[in-house]
Amino acid sequence: MTDAEDRKPQSDEVRSTFRAPVAVSTGPVGDSESSTTSEFAIPRGLAVSRGGSESETTSEFAVPAGLGVPHQAQGAEPEGSAFSLPRTYTSRQAPPAFTPPNGIPLVSLTKDVPWQDRMRTMLRMSVTERPAPEPPPKSEEGGPAVPRVLDLTLRIGELLLAGGEGAEDVEAAMFAVCRSYGLDRCEPNVTFTLLSISYQPSLVDDPVSASRTVRRRGTDYTRLSAVFRLVDDLSDPETHLSLEEAYRRLAEIRRNRHPYPGWALTAAAGLLAGAASVLVGGGLLVFVAAALGAMLGDRLAWLCAGRGLPEFYQFTVAAMPPAALGVALTVANVDVNASAVITGGLFALLPGRALVAGVQDGLTGFYITASARLLEVMYFFVGIVTGVLVVLYFGVKLGAELNPDAALGISERPLLQICASMLLSLTFAVLLQQERSTVLAVTLNGGVAWSVYGAMHYAGGLSPVASTAVAAGLVGLFGQLLSRYRFASALPYTTAAIGPLLPGSATYFGLLSIAQNNIDKGLVSLAKAVSLAMAIAIGVNLGSEISRLFLRIGSLQKRRAAKRTRGF
DSSP: HHHHHHHHHHTTOOOOOOOOOOOOOOOOOTTTTTTTOOTSOOOOOOOOOOOTTTTOOOOSSSSOOOOOOOOOOOTTTOOTTTTTTTOOOOSSSOOOOOTTTTOOOOOOOOOOOOOHHHHHHHHOOGGGSSOOOOOOTTTTEEEEEEEHHHHHHHHHHHHHHHHOHHHHHHHHHHHHHHHHTTOOEEEEEEEEEEEEEEEEESSSSSOEEEEEEEOOOOOOOHHHHHHHHHHHHHHOOOOOOOOHHHHHHHHHHHOOOOSOOHHHHHHHHHHHHHHHHHTTTOOOOHHHHHHHHHHHHHHHHHHHHHHTOOOOHHHHHHHHHHHHHHHHHHTOOSSSSHHHHHHHHEEETHHHHHHHHHHHHHHHHHHHHHHHHHHHHHHHHHHHHHHHHHHHHHHHHTTTTOOOOOOOSSOOOOOHHHHHHHHHHHHHHHHOOOOHHHHHHHHHHHHHHHHHHIIIIIIIOOOOHHHHHHHHHHHHHHHHHHHHHHTTSSSHTTGGGGGGGOOOHHHHHHHHHHHHHHHHHHHHHHHHHHHHHHHHHHHHHHHHHHHHHOOOOOOSSOOOOOGGGGGO
């Protein structure tokens, strides 16, 4: 074979983006002077491997000749795909990570602090800065069953969110459950009606996501406390709780009946309204009238709930009997304080629990959940306003002499009113289905709140908004300390204690002024009620934060701020 014949197949194999035509003679090179070559032709003596066809072109990202390429597995992504993994990287043999010039800050999380603080601290870190968990003894051989762990996490978060827990605490609980089974690279997300969680084992592995919708909400702080104990046991490294055992305990929590029967809840609603009427200056007859009106409203609300009516109409119907009873006593010329009767009935309906949770979510950066909770509070409040306004309007038309300028005598009997405030907190705790072991503590907390409010407002002459904020701050502080002492949720120790501080009288006088066509005066009174409600919510949250910042009782020495709440 001649040299020209040797060069012909080789030149056909040349793969270049700058291909030029090459004239090759069929005879020897020396025999033909007309043979011309391109400047891109393969020099003589350079061997080129034989490859594909002449029409094959290569990309600038093609593997250079001479570089060994491992055999591609069948079914794998072709070379150059955006979804193929780097050849030199595996999740088990990862290259050393980049370390910042200043180093990675050391995070020290002591194990004897409440799991809420530990999980909040890690949730506010990026995934790369979180300390790696110890190998969990709970997980089965080969690692935990990721879908089942995520399902357990979502079910626990559903119970907490449906029970009224704040979004930040729900996220912390979900992260604690995942971390206890070794799933540290997880990101929980909580909104008002939707829970979701995503877990990615490494940067090159596919993430696993799951979600759950919260459709039913119920107030049962006994169930809430049981779920907190379950999360605490899961977070304890010395407690070896398997996945099956956790599922069994969770099923028992869901099946448990409420600690108080229905008749006890109705009686508690009546006693709450009666205690509130005494708190604002009522006597024995006012106590009985307010209690009867509240119990009748509670039964009507239960009837509406059984018929499937929304909660808006339930609140509207429940607000009518106390107002109707107060108007009837006024029309009958009975010498009673009708304003105290109606105000006592309003205390049993004001959504203080949802208000505190909504403001807390807003202060901790969960703005979507906070907006939904506050919108729910607004609907409940509008329902109460509608029910009371309808009754007051017809009462005014019937000639009921209800005076919005009448001052309630609430500064004349401090000892009796302190006792009434403690009774109000006790009955509120029963309505919230709290454990019997927490009722005494929250009752005392409510008495302390009213004592501080009365001393600042009536004895000291301070504004009601400032007095309410300080009293609510003490409620949040004491509630947080009690919850840390028992490693439980703070809601059972704070929600019922703010009952005596609810703006029942301001709400009633605002509605009465609107019913008597004094719109401006009514709006001013309702604005005062809203200010008092916001003071309660902010005070409770501030007291809780103070206990975390300055008190070293079961608390971390340093807690990172939520950067998402900053304005820059």
